[in-house]
Structures are given as C-alpha cells and as structure tokens.
Amino acid sequence: MSSYVLRRLISIVALAFGISVISFLIIRLIPGDPVIALLGTNAGNKELIERLREQLGLNLPMQVQYITWITNVFRGDFGYSYGNQQAVSSLLAANFPATIQLTIAALSLSLTIGMILGVVAAIKRNRALDTATMSLALTFMSIPSFWLGLLLILMFAVTLPWFDVVGGTSLKGLVLPAVTLALGTIGFNARFVRSSIIAAQVQKHVITARAKGITRVQVFMRHILRNALLPILTIVGLQVGQLLSGTVIVETVFSRPGIGRLLVQAILAKDYLTVQAVVLIIAIIYAMTNFIVDLLYPVFDPRVANR
Amino acid sequence: MQIETNLDNSATPAIGEVYADTVTPKLSKKQVILRALRHRSLSAGLFICTVLALLVICAPLLTSMDPNAQDPMITFEPPSFKHPMGADAFGRDLFSRVLYGGQVTMLASLCVVVIGAIVGTTVGLIAGYFGGAVGFVIMRLVDLLLAFPGILLALTVAAILGPGLSNGVIAIAAILVPVYARLVEGATSEVRNLPYVDAAVTLGSGPWRIIFRHILPNVMSSVIVLTTTWLGIAALWITALGFIGLGVQPPTPEWGAILNDGQNYITLAWWITVFPGVFLSLFVIGVNLIGDGLRDELDPTLARS
Numbered sequence: 001m002s003s004y005v006l007r008r009l010i011s012i013v014a015l016a017f018g019i020s021v022i023s024f025l026i027i028r029l030i031p032g033d034p035v036i037a038l039l040g041t042n043a044g045n046k047e048l049i050e051r052l053r054e055q056l057g058l059n060l061p062m063q064v065q066y067i068t069w070i071t072n073v074f075r076g077d078f079g080y081s082y083g084n085q086q087a088v089s090s091l092l093a094a095n096f097p098a099t100i101q102l103t104i105a106a107l108s109l110s111l112t113i114g115m116i117l118g119v120v121a122a123i124k125r126n127r128a129l130d131t132a133t134m135s136l137a138l139t140f141m142s143i144p145s146f147w148l149g150l151l152l153i154l155m156f157a158v159t160l161p162w163f164d165v166v167g168g169t170s171l172k173g174l175v176l177p178a179v180t181l182a183l184g185t186i187g188f189n190a191r192f193v194r195s196s197i198i199a200a201q202v203q204k205h206v207i208t209a210r211a212k213g214i215t216r217v218q219v220f221m222r223h224i225l226r227n228a229l230l231p232i233l234t235i236v237g238l239q240v241g242q243l244l245s246g247t248v249i250v251e252t253v254f255s256r257p258g259i260g261r262l263l264v265q266a267i268l269a270k271d272y273l274t275v276q277a278v279v280l281i282i283a284i285i286y287a288m289t290n291f292i293v294d295l296l297y298p299v300f301d302p303r304v305a306n307r
Numbered sequence: 308m309q310i311e312t313n314l315d316n317s318a319t320p321a322i323g324e325v326y327a328d329t330v331t332p333k334l335s336k337k338q339v340i341l342r343a344l345r346h347r348s349l350s351a352g353l354f355i356c357t358v359l360a361l362l363v364i365c366a367p368l369l370t371s372m373d374p375n376a377q378d379p380m381i382t383f384e385p386p387s388f389k390h391p392m393g394a395d396a397f398g399r400d401l402f403s404r405v406l407y408g409g410q411v412t413m414l415a416s417l418c419v420v421v422i423g424a425i426v427g428t429t430v431g432l433i434a435g436y437f438g439g440a441v442g443f444v445i446m447r448l449v450d451l452l453l454a455f456p457g458i459l460l461a462l463t464v465a466a467i468l469g470p471g472l473s474n475g476v477i478a479i480a481a482i483l484v485p486v487y488a489r490l491v492e493g494a495t496s497e498v499r500n501l502p503y504v505d506a507a508v509t510l511g512s513g514p515w516r517i518i519f520r521h522i523l524p525n526v527m528s529s530v531i532v533l534t535t536t537w538l539g540i541a542a543l544w545i546t547a548l549g550f551i552g553l554g555v556q557p558p559t560p561e562w563g564a565i566l567n568d569g570q571n572y573i574t575l576a577w578w579i580t581v582f583p584g585v586f587l588s589l590f591v592i593g594v595n596l597i598g599d600g601l602r603d604e605l606d607p608t609l610a611r612s
Contacts, residue, residue, distance in 0.1 A: 018451040029467050138599070142591035144543050146550045147566060147584035154573055154580060241456035248462065249547055253570070264551055267466040279463050283455045 023280035078277035099258035105178035110185035118193025140187030149253035237293035241286035349600025355593030363409035372400035393578040408560035422480040427487025435495025535598035
C-alpha cells in the first residue's frame with residue numbers, strides 16, 4: 001500500500017515539474033521579441049521594456065530564468081498583465097470561483113444523468129429503449145458545445161425567459177452554461193456506464209449469485225453495479241480536465257466571467273503572462289485530480305495496490 | 308536478400324498467415340466490405356458523410372452565388388426560395404457560405420488527423436520497436452503532453468503560432484501526436500516479441516523494413532479506429548478555434564467562423580446560427596457512427612459490447 005502511494009507521489013512530482021517547464025517555455029517560444037509582445041500597446045515605453053526585460057531575465061541562462069520564475073510562482077506572483085493593468089494573480093483570483101462553480105455543476109450533471117441513461121440502456125439491452133438512449137448519447141457527444149450554447153440562448157433569450165442567459169453568476173444563470181458544458185460528457189458517460197455494466201454482467205460471481213437464488217434486482221445492485229461503477233472513478237479524473245478546459249468555449253458563448261474566458265481574451269490580446277498562468281493552473285489541477293483518483297482507487301479496489 | 312524475398316512470396320505461407328487460417332476462415336475483400344455494410348451505424352454514418360461530402364464538393368453546381376459576394380439589398384434576408392438559408396449581415400448568401408465553408412472545415416479536419424496519425428504513428432513505432440533509452444525518453448515526453456487537457460494545449464500552441472487556419476491545423480495535429488504515439492507504442496512493443504518478427508530479424512531484415520512491412524500492418528486497424536474517433540473531435544476543435552477567432556480569418560467561410568458571425572446577430576437572424584451548426588453536427592454524428600462501426604468490425608478488443 002505505502003509503496004503504491006510512494007510511487008504515485010514520485011510520479012506526480014515529476015509530472016508537476018514537467019508541466020511547469022512546458023508552461024515556462026510558452027513565453028520563450030513566442031516568435032520575435034517576447035518583451036515587445038508582452039507589452040503590446042506599451043511597447044514604445046523604453047523604461048517599461050527595460051524593467052520587464054530585467055524581470056524576465058531573458059539574457060540569463062535558461063535554468064536561472066526558470067528558477068526565478070518558479071520561485072515567483074510559488075509566492076503567487078505570475079507577473080503583471082499589461083493588457084489588463086492588473087497583477088495576473090488578482091485576475092486569477094477574481095475569475096476562479098465562477099469557473100469552479102460551473103465545472104462542479106457540469107460534473108454533477110454529467111455523472112448523474114450519464115449514469116441514469118447508461119443503467120437504463122444496459123437493463124434494456126438491445127431493445128428499443130437502449131437504441132434510443134445510445135443514439136441520444138452519440139448525438140450529445142457530437143453536438144459542438146458552442147452551437148448548443150447559441151441554440152439555448154436563442155431559445156431562452158427570445159421565447160422562454162426562464163433562465164438568466166448572459167453574464168450573471170447567479171444560480172439561475174448557472175443552468176444553461178452547466179447544461180452546455182456537460183452535454184458531451186453526459187453522452188460519453190452514458191455509453192461508458194452501459195458497456196461497463198454489460199462487462200460486469202458476464203462475470204462468474206454474478207452467475208453464481210443468480211444460481212444461489214438471489215433476486216435479479218439484488219444481484220444488479222450489489223454485484224453488478226458496484227463493480228461497474230468503479231471505472232467511473234478514473235473517468236471523473238479525466239473529465240475534470242476536460243470540463244475545466246471546456247469552460248474556455250462555454251464561458252465565451254455565455255459571456256460568463258471565469259478563467260476560460262480570461263484565457264481566450266488573453267490569447268486574443270497576446271497577453272502571454274496570463275495565458276501562461278491559466279495553462280499552468282488548469283494543468284496542475286488536472287494532474288492533482290488524477291493523483292487523488294489514483295489514491296482513492298485502492299480504497300475501492302484493493303487489487304490495485306498490490307500490482 | 309534471396310531469403311528475404313522468399314519470405315514475402317505467397318507460395319510459402321508466412322507464420323501469421325498459418326495462425327490466421329486456423330482461427331478464422333479467410334474472407335475476401337468483397338465479403339469483408341459486404342459484412343461491414345450490414346453494420347447499421349457504419350452504413351448510416353457512411354451515408355451521412357457521403358451526402359455531406361457530395362453537397363460540399365458539388366457546391367459550384369448547387370449554387371451560383373459567390374460565398375463572399377456582398378449584396379446590400381439582401382442584408383439579413385430570412386430564408387427564401389432564392390436564398391434557401393437566408394443572408395448575413397453583409398448580404399452574403401448563407402447557403403453558398405455553408406457549402407463552401409464545409410469544404411474548409413471538412414478538409415481541415417481531415418488534414419489534422421492525417422498529419423497527427425502519420426507523425427504520431429511513426430513516433431510510436433520508433434519508441435515501441437527500439438525501446439531502451441530512446442523509447443523511455445519519448446514516452447515520458449508523451450506522458451507529459453497527455454497530462455495537459457487537449458483543447459488547452461491546442462489553444463496554447465495556436466496562441467504561440469498566431470491566428471490562421473494552417474496554424475490551427477498544426478496546433479490540433481500536435482495534440483494528436485502523443486495520443487497516437489501512446490497507442491502505437493503499446494501495440495508495437497507487444498508485437499515485436501512475436502515469433503514472426505524474430506524470424507524476420509533472423510532472415511536479416513533491417514529494422515525499418517521490419518517496422519514498416521511487418522509491424523505497421525499489424526497495428527493499422529487500431530490506427531484506423533483511432534483516426535475515425537478523432538476525426539469528429541478534430542472537426543469540433545477546428546470549428547471551436549474558428550468560433551473563438553483563432554482559426555480561419557474573415558472573410559473565408561468556415562462553419563466555426565460563420566457561427567461566430569451568427570453569434571452577434573442571434574436575436575436578429577437565427578438562420579446564420581442554425582444552419583451551419585446543423586451541418587457541423589450532422590458531420591460529426593456521421594463520423595462518430597462510422598467510428599463506432601469500424602471499432603466493432605476491426606478492433607474487437609475495443610468493441611462497445
């Protein structure tokens with residue numbers, strides 16, 4: 001058990017280091033002079049150019065630049081966004097809560113609805129309801145989220161004013177963005193749950209349980225579902241990253257504050273220090289979620305720890 | 308050299324062929340295609356994609372309108388007999404923009420998966436066949452790239468390269484490289500220890516000949532399945548870049564870029580938003596149906612049920 005945790009710990013530290021190096025390189029890979037690119041409209045200001053050049057230390061060796069940068073990051077200093085006239089860290093702090101709220105709402109939706117659809121389809125396997133559910137799931141996965149968002153805005157802004165459509169972070173304003181963000185993963189989860197239930201159904205202990213006279217419902221709840229839902233845990237880890245980066249599109253469509261929209265605006269404004277900070281943070285959250293999932297896994301499936 | 312040609316000669320059956328004969332009766336190409344067409348989702352997907360491809364390719368025959376010609380007289384004209392999908396803010400015929408835009412979207416998505424598949428498969432073959440230090444370094448790099456959510460990395464690469472369709476294609480193809488490399492590396496390192504590879508080594512085949520003649524055909528079906536799966540995602544991401552404003556630059560029509568136009572006038576002109584989205588969704592649905600069907604037919608280990 002402890003060697004499993006230790007191995008996971010070493011790999012997450014190595015991964016975090018790799019992620020930080022890639023994020024660090026973003027600024028250094030911009031074609032042309034990164035200082036001029038970072039300053040944007042302030043590029044004429046000689047004093048600012050000098051100050052930023054010194055701050056980034058672009059004439060120093062790479063490893064020195066990296067150490068300076070990562071030390072600042074640990075202190076919460078991601079640099080200054082010249083486009084927004086604000087420290088990048090305060091931009092992040094202002095935009096983060098809305099994105100977390102949206103991601104959690106979408107994750108809950110995609111897990112509950114995805115599971116319900118998947119269980120229904122698996123129970124009614126190869127019947128009309130199964131075909132209908134799976135076709136729906138495939139359609140959910142295929143509809144582009146930005147188009148779905150636009151359709152929802154069209155429907156609810158014009159004809160049915162049930163939800164707040166654009167802007168607000170109120171609960172009423174959360175419904176449409178969360179549905180938009182979750183739809184693709186709902187479809188994916190429905191298919192995933194269905195196939196893992198079907199895989200669990202043919203296992204020997206399930207047949208034994210039925211042979212012992214345990215009712216169909218009890219076998220399903222205790223022997224099939226429990227085994228089938230375990231792989232979902234891994235999926236949750238992956239989907240946190242997918243949903244977090246999906247906010248890039250959804251927040252833009254709904255003009256909702258958050259780090260996804262912040263990233264798009266930063267990219268379009270060539271505000272590379274903000275881009276760097278957002279990429280670093282999303283990737284680290286993604287890695288941490290998967291690390292936590294890895295740690296939780298042996299709790300539910302002791303076989304994993306002994307591998 | 309002489310011995311090597313003997314191995315490829317069909318008169319003496321290769322080892323793999325002997326095994327294949329004992330496991331499943333060999334089907335002719337025609338039989339394989341006929342069986343595949345009976346697969347419901349595969350044939351439905353092929354039908355949808357063929358119709359869309361024909362519509363898009365035959366655009367010059369279906370409409371005489373220039374997708375970029377502006378006619379102030381028809382600004383925001385709703386769908387009519389003359390303009391089946393209406394017109395946009397600049398008085399451009401939307402029907403022709405959607406058809407010509409489809410050419411851009413579909414071709415760009417194809418380019419993404421083809422580039423990603425070729426580069427990623429090559430990297431995976433090299434890492435899997437040679438293994439050792441080279442393989443280790445390549446695969447750790449692949450792991451690292453896979454640690455970033457895909458669309459995030461694509462956006463970052465696009466941000467570094469700057470806006471534009473070809474940069475968008477490169478950015479998304481770059482995301483696919485580690486995905487293919489991971490799959491192909493796994494399959495290759497399994498296959499390379501099989502007796503028929505040892506036989507080829509003994510007979511004096513060089514590593515590149517073994518990789519491309521003996522190993523690649525073995526991993527090809529997985530690569531094809533992965534490619535159809537990712538073609539749909541590539542289309543979604545290419546249009547997402549266009550929608551954000553990082554992909555195709557105006558006035559070139561492209562489904563994502565047209566949807567970006569539509570967003571600004573959504574309450575005024577619903578048709579600019581609805582029609583390109585329907586085409587895009589149908590395309591992705593068609594591709595995903597084909598992907599499901601191919602997975603069932605070609606790759607039983609990945610089959611859904």
